[in-house]
Amino acid sequence: MPVKTKKAAAKKEVSSSQNSKSMAVPKLKFNTGWEYAPAPESASHIKLKDRYDLFINGKFVKPSSGKYFETINPATEQRLSEVAEANAADVDKAVKAARNASDRYWKKMPAKERAKYIYRISRMIQERAREFAVIETLDGGKTIRESRDIDVPLAANHFFYYAGWADKLEYAFPNRNPQPLGVAGQIIPWNFPLLMAAWKIAPALATGNTVVLKPAETTPLTALKLAEIIQESGLPEGVVNIITGFGETGAMMVNHPGVDKIAFTGSTEVGKIIQRAVAGTDKKLTLELGGKAANIIFDDAPLDQAVEGIINGIYFNQGHVCCAGSRLFVQESVYNTVLRKLKDRIKTLIVGDPLDKNTDIGAINSRSQLDIINKYIEIGKKEGAEFFQSGCNLPNKGFFCRPILFTNVAQSNRIAQEEIFGPVLAIQTFRTDEEVIEKANNTPYGLSAGVWTDKGSKIFNLTTKMRAGVVWANTYNKFDPTSPFGGYKESGYGREGGLHGLSAYTTL
Amino acid sequence: MDFRLIQHFNPFFTVVKQNRNMAKALEKNSNITISENGIEQPVSNKRLEVLKTYKIYIGGQFPRTESGRYYVATNSKGEQLANVCLSSRKDFRDAVVAARSAFKGWAARAAFNRGQILYRIAEMLEGRKAQFIEELISQDVSKAQAQKEVLTSIDRLIWYAGWCDKFQQIFGTVNPVASSHFNFSVPEPTGVVAAIAPQDTSLLGLVSVIAPIIAGGNTCIVLASESKPLCSITFAEVINSSDVPGGVVNILTGRVSELATQFASHMDVNAVVYCGEDANVQKDLQTKGATNVKRVIVHKNINWFGEQGQSPYFILDTEEIKTTWHPIESIGGGGGGY
Numbered sequence: 031m032p033v034k035t036k037k038a039a040a041k042k043e044v045s046s047s048q049n050s051k052s053m054a055v056p057k058l059k060f061n062t063g064w065e066y067a068p069a070p071e072s073a074s075h076i077k078l079k080d081r082y083d084l085f086i087n088g089k090f091v092k093p094s095s096g097k098y099f100e101t102i103n104p105a106t107e108q109r110l111s112e113v114a115e116a117n118a119a120d121v122d123k124a125v126k127a128a129r130n131a132s133d134r135y136w137k138k139m140p141a142k143e144r145a146k147y148i149y150r151i152s153r154m155i156q157e158r159a160r161e162f163a164v165i166e167t168l169d170g171g172k173t174i175r176e177s178r179d180i181d182v183p184l185a186a187n188h189f190f191y192y193a194g195w196a197d198k199l200e201y202a203f204p205n206r207n208p209q210p211l212g213v214a215g216q217i218i219p220w221n222f223p224l225l226m227a228a229w230k231i232a233p234a235l236a237t238g239n240t241v242v243l244k245p246a247e248t249t250p251l252t253a254l255k256l257a258e259i260i261q262e263s264g265l266p267e268g269v270v271n272i273i274t275g276f277g278e279t280g281a282m283m284v285n286h287p288g289v290d291k292i293a294f295t296g297s298t299e300v301g302k303i304i305q306r307a308v309a310g311t312d313k314k315l316t317l318e319l320g321g322k323a324a325n326i327i328f329d330d331a332p333l334d335q336a337v338e339g340i341i342n343g344i345y346f347n348q349g350h351v352c353c354a355g356s357r358l359f360v361q362e363s364v365y366n367t368v369l370r371k372l373k374d375r376i377k378t379l380i381v382g383d384p385l386d387k388n389t390d391i392g393a394i395n396s397r398s399q400l401d402i403i404n405k406y407i408e409i410g411k412k413e414g415a416e417f418f419q420s421g422c423n424l425p426n427k428g429f430f431c432r433p434i435l436f437t438n439v440a441q442s443n444r445i446a447q448e449e450i451f452g453p454v455l456a457i458q459t460f461r462t463d464e465e466v467i468e469k470a471n472n473t474p475y476g477l478s479a480g481v482w483t484d485k486g487s488k489i490f491n492l493t494t495k496m497r498a499g500v501v502w503a504n505t506y507n508k509f510d511p512t513s514p515f516g517g518y519k520e521s522g523y524g525r526e527g528g529l530h531g532l533s534a535y536t537t538l
Numbered sequence: 539m540d541f542r543l544i545q546h547f548n549p550f551f552t553v554v555k556q557n558r559n560m561a562k563a564l565e566k567n568s569n570i571t572i573s574e575n576g577i578e579q580p581v582s583n584k585r586l587e588v589l590k591t592y593k594i595y596i597g598g599q600f601p602r603t604e605s606g607r608y609y610v611a612t613n614s615k616g617e618q619l620a621n622v623c624l625s626s627r628k629d630f631r632d633a634v635v636a637a638r639s640a641f642k643g644w645a646a647r648a649a650f651n652r653g654q655i656l657y658r659i660a661e662m663l664e665g666r667k668a669q670f671i672e673e674l675i676s677q678d679v680s681k682a683q684a685q686k687e688v689l690t691s692i693d694r695l696i697w698y699a700g701w702c703d704k705f706q707q708i709f710g711t712v713n714p715v716a717s718s719h720f721n722f723s724v725p726e727p728t729g730v731v732a733a734i735a736p737q738d739t740s741l742l743g744l745v746s747v748i749a750p751i752i753a754g755g756n757t758c759i760v761l762a763s764e765s766k767p768l769c770s771i772t773f774a775e776v777i778n779s780s781d782v783p784g785g786v787v788n789i790l791t792g793r794v795s796e797l798a799t800q801f802a803s804h805m806d807v808n809a810v811v812y813c814g815e816d817a818n819v820q821k822d823l824q825t826k827g828a829t830n831v832k833r834v835i836v837h838k839n840i841n842w843f844g845e846q847g848q849s850p851y852f853i854l855d856t857e858e859i860k861t862t863w864h865p866i867e868s869i870g871g872g873g874g875g876y
Binding site: 187204206298301302303305306308309310317319474489493494496497498499500501502503504505508510512513514515516518519520521522523525528529530538 | 708711713714715716717719721723726728729808817820821823824825827828829830831833851858859860861862863864865
């Protein structure tokens with residue numbers, strides 16, 4: 031009996047390797063025979079209010095429109111709460127509160143005291159880290175593993191890092207006396223809701239600016255929880271204002287004459303609209319926009335590590351990552367091996383309940399984003415690329431998408447040119463360094479890139495030639511408060527994080 | 539057709555007329571006598587001065603504008619100084635092609651080498667001081683001011699030459715990330731930069747705009763002062779004899795009103811620098827610049843003679859910060875390696 035099974039397995043192995051015309055690559059074993067028992071993170075300690083108002087001038091206030099909109103859990107499609115929709119009057123109120131706070135307290139406060147407030151916010155996020163992680167997962171659909179280990183700690187660390195800059199700014203800008211800009215209007219996306227709020231608020235406060243922040247309409251809850259922390263921290267009223275709403279609310283902020291600075295993270299399309307909107311004004315603008323990063327695998331790369339890097343590069347956070355390694359370039363001589371390993375690995379990824387600690391890929395953030403992803407899948411198929419998707423079970427409700435890869439992709443295909451913002455990988459091959467440099471840079475974007483090779487000098491040849499703001503060599507999707515992040519070309523301008531992140535909020 | 543009409547529309551006729559006027563203006567400055575019919579009168583056996591044709595500078599060459607158009611540069615008395623190319627958008631597009639193809643090589647030059655080349659430009663300018671002073675004077679700049687402008691321009695080039703291999707050390711960082719990675723950020727050139735030079739300080743402004751752009755490894759297309767265009771072309775000759783590879787600096791003469799829009803909307807230009815105070819031009823550049831998310835840098839009311847006129851932060855205006863990550867192996871299960 032055991033002999034028979036072994037034979038059958040061996041037979042199957044041969045036929046599959048003949049099919050893929052590859053060298054005999056041993057199939058990787060990921061213990062797929064094991065069933066994972068459900069390991070859901072408890073959400074019972076989470077208390078969400080039935081309704082959230084706008085956080086203006088240190089208080090939660092009702093929107094002047096009286097309108098609210100629902101925010102749902104994308105994994106269950108169930109209502110979590112409802113949040114206020116800010117209109118022009120609310121935006122005006124928030125901007126005036128920020129201006130008043132800037133003039134009355136924040137600019138005048140000794141920098142070391144400013145620092146202590148920011149430190150305090152960081153500490154309070156750490157104290158309530160578990161709560162933030164669960165809410166982030168409930169509201170946005172990302173896996174609890176990521177919100178617990180990445181989003182929330184990085185957000186707290188970001189505040190901690192920039193707190194320390196507040197009274198050291200003159201060291202950051204040699205021969206200059208940096209001054210705050212005034213009121214910063216900040217618009218953030220739904221893929222890293224709390225982390226993006228931290229990326230925006232922390233450097234703005236450290237440099238002495240006051241803030242009006244608008245979180246994305248599908249993920250407002252952690253920003254509003256942050257507002258609670260800000261209230262508890264005793265930060266002077268009006269220094270940080272958080273208003274919720276849709277794109278129109280954001281547009282009102284951008285166009286408000288009382289705003290001195292706009293910081294936007296989101297799509298390139300909206301980024302261009304904002305750049306046009308502030309044209310002719312003296313508003314300072316930084317943009318962190320889309321990407322279509324190349325992840326390049328050379329034949330001398332440690333392939334098993336590279337495969338993990340590819341997986342992390344594109345399927346991290348359901349692929350809702352502006353710096354996702356969505357274009358994979360594999361050197362021809364290892365293409366079959368890499369593809370085989372990649373397919374094996376994809377089959378093991380668990381898609382499902384984001385609160386389950388075993389889940390690798392959570393829920394797609396919204397129905398509309400799922401529609402966009404599905405649209406691109408159809409486009410990819412129509413353009414002639416070969417489609418491959420894992421076959422795991424999906425929950426009955428909620429917005430889910432199994433990991434996808436396309437092979438036989440042409441440089442001109444839309445799935446190789448346009449940002450999809452989902453778990454869709456487009457794979458191309460190359461022969462020489464020159465060829466892959468040319469192909470990797472042949473995109474209007476320039477946010478990030480990945481290079482995998484064992485050869486140090488080749489790494490630096492490649493990283494130097496990538497026209498992209500962040501380049502990961504033999505790793506991917508790593509973030510740190512000390513590390514500047516931001517794009518070349520149509521991926522935007524300005525940096526967030528590190529010393530360089532300060533200049534977005536200062537005048538010299 | 540009426541003969542007068544033919545005369546009126548005959549471009550050759552117009553050129554002859556203007557050349558005669560120009561010669562008259564030059565006569566004052568160079569003691570040459572020219573008769574009514576345009577033929578030199580050998581008053582005192584003086585040789586006839588050879589006039590320079592002011593052409594534009596694209597890809598290391600001096601072509602005329604492809605459009606064949608020109609405008610007349612005059613001084614404040616209305617005296618004609620030269621026929622200057624009225625560059626077209628096609629000239630600009632050609633210049634962008636030249637700048638783009640030169641970018642790869644220029645950015646790849648050793649920073650030290652770029653410094654030497656900028657220093658070389660200063661050397662060449664020093665040797666031709668007199669010519670620039672004379673040209674500035676002919677364009678209504680007082681003698682003292684002209685001297686000051688030329689000397690400051692030379693010093694400015696030396697200043698930026700020194701920055702070529704230093705700004706990276708001031709503005710680059712090694713970032714102490716919390717994970718086991720080596721992480722560093724360095725400035726890199728943004729690419730092709732289109733710049734509109736200041737109107738008043740036609741040499742110093744031009745130098746002050748070009749130097750930080752190329753010091754940082756970018757290539758550029760610069761629109762010279764519209765009202766005082768002469769020095770820009772003479773400066774192109776200086777650049778052309780300074781080991782600056784063709785296409786790194788391209789200089790056009792023409793109208794801001796005509797070319798600004800082209801600068802902002804060209805899809806292969808990465809950044810636009812505007813030196814001026816016209817709110818409409820600024821708005822136009824910023825609006826159209828959004829087409830491909832250009833970096834739009836505006837220098838308003840800058841006194842180019844002062845300390846305000848030079849800054850390593852101007853280099854940073856057309857730089858991108860690139861951050862590189864690489865894992866660090868932790869031998870022996872981590873801990874101190876000492």
